[in-house]
Amino acid sequence: MSSTALDAALADIDTVFNGFASPQETGCGYCHAPEETAYLRTPHVRVPTDVVQYYLFEVPDHFDDHAAAMRRLLPQAARAMAEGTLGAIGYGAHGLSRVDWRSWPAEQAAAIDAFLRAWWRDVLSTPDPPYSVDEVFDTCVTIARSVAPFLDDWVRGPVADAHLVHCADVWLYDLLSDSSPFSWWYDDSEEAGVTELRTWLSGPGAVRLHALGERDLAIRSALLVLPYGDRWEHPYWDTASATN
Numbered sequence: 529m530s531s532t533a534l535d536a537a538l539a540d541i542d543t544v545f546n547g548f549a550s551p552q553e554t555g556c557g558y559c560h561a562p563e564e565t566a567y568l569r570t571p572h573v574r575v576p577t578d579v580v581q582y583y584l585f586e587v588p589d590h591f592d593d594h595a596a597a598m599r600r601l602l603p604q605a606a607r608a609m610a611e612g613t614l615g616a617i618g619y620g621a622h623g624l625s626r627v628d629w630r631s632w633p634a635e636q637a638a639a640i641d642a643f644l645r646a647w648w649r650d651v652l653s654t655p656d657p658p659y660s661v662d663e664v665f666d667t668c669v670t671i672a673r674s675v676a677p678f679l680d681d682w683v684r685g686p687v688a689d690a691h692l693v694h695c696a697d698v699w700l701y702d703l704l705s706d707s708s709p710f711s712w713w714y715d716d717s718e719e720a721g722v723t724e725l726r727t728w729l730s731g732p733g734a735v736r737l738h739a740l741g742e743r744d745l746a747i748r749s750a751l752l753v754l755p756y757g758d759r760w761e762h763p764y765w766d767t768a769s770a771t772n
Contacts, residue, residue, distance in 0.1 A: 530650055534610055537639070537646035541606045544639040547571045550596035559590055568597050577613060580604050585620040588627075595627045599636075609667075610647050612658020617667050621712035625670040644668045648678050652688040661691040662698045666710055673717040675724040679733075689740055696729060696737060696745050703729065704748065706756055726752050 530538075548571060555565035567575045568583070568591075584605050588594040598605075601623070608614040630637050651657045651664045669675045682688060702709040708722050730752035738746035751759045 530610060531646065531653065534646040534650040537643040538607055538610060540639045541643055542603045544635055545599055545602040548599040550593045550600055553592050553597060556590040568600050575601065575604055577608055580608060581615050584623045586623070598623045598627050606643050617659050618663035618711065621714065622667055622671055625712065641672070644672055645677065645681060649681050652683060652691055655687050662695045665695060669721060670710055670713040673715065675721045679728045692736060693740065693742055693745065696733060696749060699725065699729060700748050703752055704759065
């Protein structure tokens with residue numbers, strides 16, 4: 529069951545983006561069936577969920593107006609993301625991460641920002657969300673092009689703490705090797721996002737993990753403050769659990 533805040537954010541998306549379309553859209557003649565492209569040109573008609581998913585992760589140059597297509601899909605796309613009916617996320621770059629939605633009219637940008645934050649907070653309170661919590665985090669931060677707000681929203685509690693343990697384990701695989709844990713973040717803001725995540729995980733995140741009894745994850749997270757070479761020469765690796 530979704531939270532009141534998420535329900536309100538979805539209702540706002542429905543209202544703000546109601547009736548949008550891409551009137552001149554011709555689509556890609558090789559990839560898009562004419563009846564599928566017609567949905568993008570036609571407002572107030574429900575788009576089949578599989579078509580929403582297909583277009584949501586399609587490359588921008590397959591559209592005449594990619595931003596308009598994303599506006600057209602947003603009400604159904606946001607609801608499918610929140611309900612877990614989209615099929616999958618995390619297998620490609622989300623269309624909203626490839627448009628400059630923050631430059632859209634303030635009401636539209638605010639609705640998208642509120643949805644991302646509400647969806648993320650709802651997932652943090654859900655023991656078994658439809659999508660993996662690390663995939664939801666990845667999706668939210670790459671669309672928002674910012675990590676800090678979603679880390680700030682990471683409340684304490686049994687469910688959110690379990691999600692933190694899971695995500696830290698996933699992230700450290702890349703962060704300890706100075707790689708990005710974000711699969712589909714392409715623009716110049718990615719470096720800042722990775723730095724924000726590394727700083728948080730090596731500081732407040734490591735403290736929280738230690739308090740949860742996750743000794744190995746806490747120590748490995750704290751190692752992120754060290755230069756690459758010193759990180760791997762740390763005595764921890766001589767005594768680390770076999771699974772690490």
